Amino acid sequence: KKNLPVLFVIFGGSGDLAHRKLYPALFNLFRKGALQENFAVVGTARRPWSDDYFQETVQQAIVENVNAVDRDLVDQFSRHFFYQSHDVTDENHYIELNNKIEQLESQFKTQGNRTFYLAMSPQFFGTISQHLKAQNLVTDTGYNRLVVEKPFGHDLESAKVLNQQIGDSFAEKDVYRIDHYLGKQMIQNIMYLRLTNPLFDSIWDSEHIQNVQVTLAESLGVENRGGYYETAGALRDMVQNHIFQIASQVAMKKPVSLTSTDIHQAKQEVLNSIQMYDADDVNRFFVRGQYAGNDSENSYREEEQVSPESTVETFVAGKLLFKAGPLQNVPFYIRTGKKLAQKTTRVDLVLKSSHDLFEQNQDNVISIEIDPENKLTVTLNGKQLSQTDLSSLQMKFAYTKDEVAQIPDAYEKLFYDFLIGDRTNFVHWHEVKTTWDFIDRIEKTWQEDAQPPFAYQNGSMGPNEVSRIFEGTTDSWVFKG
Ligand code: BG6
Numbered sequence: 001k002k003n004l005p006v007l008f009v010i011f012g013g014s015g016d017l018a019h020r021k022l023y024p025a026l027f028n029l030f031r032k033g034a035l036q037e038n039f040a041v042v043g044t045a046r047r048p049w050s051d052d053y054f055q056e057t058v059q060q061a062i063v064e065n066v067n068a069v070d071r072d073l074v075d076q077f078s079r080h081f082f083y084q085s086h087d088v089t090d091e092n093h094y095i096e097l098n099n100k101i102e103q104l105e106s107q108f109k110t111q112g113n114r115t116f117y118l119a120m121s122p123q124f125f126g127t128i129s130q131h132l133k134a135q136n137l138v139t140d141t142g143y144n145r146l147v148v149e150k151p152f153g154h155d156l157e158s159a160k161v162l163n164q165q166i167g168d169s170f171a172e173k174d175v176y177r178i179d180h181y182l183g184k185q186m187i188q189n190i191m192y193l194r195l196t197n198p199l200f201d202s203i204w205d206s207e208h209i210q211n212v213q214v215t216l217a218e219s220l221g222v223e224n225r226g227g228y229y230e231t232a233g234a235l236r237d238m239v240q241n242h243i244f245q246i247a248s249q250v251a252m253k254k255p256v257s258l259t260s261t262d263i264h265q266a267k268q269e270v271l272n273s274i275q276m277y278d279a280d281d282v283n284r285f286f287v288r289g290q291y292a293g294n295d296s297e298n299s300y301r302e303e304e305q306v307s308p309e310s311t312v313e314t315f316v317a318g319k320l321l322f323k324a325g326p327l328q329n330v331p332f333y334i335r336t337g338k339k340l341a342q343k344t345t346r347v348d349l350v351l352k353s354s355h356d357l358f359e360q361n362q363d364n365v366i367s368i369e370i371d372p373e374n375k376l377t378v379t380l381n382g383k384q385l386s387q388t389d390l391s392s393l394q395m396k397f398a399y400t401k402d403e404v405a406q407i408p409d410a411y412e413k414l415f416y417d418f419l420i421g422d423r424t425n426f427v428h429w430h431e432v433k434t435t436w437d438f439i440d441r442i443e444k445t446w447q448e449d450a451q452p453p454f455a456y457q458n459g460s461m462g463p464n465e466v467s468r469i470f471e472g473t474t475d476s477w478v479f480k481g
Contacts, residue, residue, distance in 0.1 A: 012120030013043020054083035112142025126165030133169035183410030226305035273324035289315035341481035
């Protein structure tokens with residue numbers, strides 16, 4: 001669709017996320033024509049910037065983060081940006097903001113469509129959405145949408161409070177909770193692959209699949225986000241959202257149709273069925289770790305804004321079991337961490353062996369690589385050339401470099417989706433609720449536990465104790481690092 005009329009208010013307009021991800025995403029949509037003359041952006045933050053200065057920072061964001069840009073187009077784009085210094089707790093500032101919005105709405109003819117984007121500390125999400133309603137920034141003309149960045153709460157309780165506050169001002173259908181993993185092409189591809197190929201569709205069940213492995217490994221450490229990370233840890237930062245979103249797409253039953261409602265229905269059903277753990281289960285099925293540094297690299301505790309005694313986990317591995325859906329009772333082994341062997345985001349489905357005719361037998365594995373490559377690999381058994389032994393064969397499909405270069409960034413994809421009102425790739429409240437419920441039980445057990453996370457070597461795949469999650473099985477990781 002072309003020239004979608006909209007006025008954005010970006011709270012946190014001077015921030016890092018806006019600079020690195022949001023402005024580049026908007027620029028790409030502008031370049032492709034989804035946004036044209038009828039769009040305007042008001043960036044807000046506390047500091048007193050002029051429109052001119054703000055436009056310069058937007059131009060800089062594009063030049064730094066987007067390849068091969070045409071300077072004239074960047075200038076033209078930046079003229080859609082305006083700045084309002086704003087204290088999120090001050091009522092009068094919302095009134096001033098509304099005046100500015102109204103003026104820009106008539107200047108850019110945005111048809112009353114308003115999108116409020118919260119790209120700042122989540123502690124203000126509730127306050128902002130309440131003021132938007134109270135000071136009448138949520139109107140009856142056009143649409144009024146709220147886009148919120150993660151984290152959505154810190155635990156179930158805080159997520160509920162937040163949801164209530166947002167719900168007082170915006171209907172659930174107008175709330176777009178971002179999980180940028182849902183904008184990744186290979187994650188979206190999971191559904192296409194599993195639902196449209198008899199080859200996969202017919203084995204996507206507990207009779208054929210031995211286990212599923214979800215790996216979100218990063219080679220970077222916490223970088224300059226130590227302050228935030230101290231309040232989160234790997235479990236809240238990556239498992240509650242990204243890992244559960246991926247796992248539920250793998251584990252859900254076939255949706256009745258491809259509408260957002262039916263897909264979310266299927267996801268919710270499987271999430272509702274997750275086996276909740278008591279303290280014993282947590283100790284058996286979850287392992288946490290913290291990177292220990294080496295001669296040339298910091299340990300987590302040496303990072304900026306991190307307590308020297310921190311017991312926050314930078315790695316977590318665990319086992320999930322869903323009690324419904326085609327993969328009921330199939331172990332889902334999950335892991336994520338910082339400072340691991342390499343950046344890799346992947347899902348491996350290990351198939352059960354179907355015969356006992358040959359002595360050796362490799363598992364059949366379907367591997368979906370999401371990052372840094374966009375690749376599908378199926379590991380099969382076949383005949384070794386000139387011999388009678390079995391050997392392992394790999395069938396690979398990878399998008400070409402050129403194709404990958406054309407892939408829109410996850411943010412661009414998600415921006416387009418909320419501009420056209422498609423909620424498929426956004427997180428619904430019930431998903432947030434169920435996943436926090438699960439996570440809270442683990443956090444609680446860990447808090448009561450005197451033992452800190454296990455140390456692991458930078459550049460490894462986590463602490464040795466991880467193998468504990470395979471207890472009672474012959475399973476092991478497909479990706480060994
Ligand atoms: C974010 C986490 O949600 O995802 C970060 O807060 C993490 O800690 C990032 O680094 C990873 O995203 P990606 O797209 O690089 O895999």
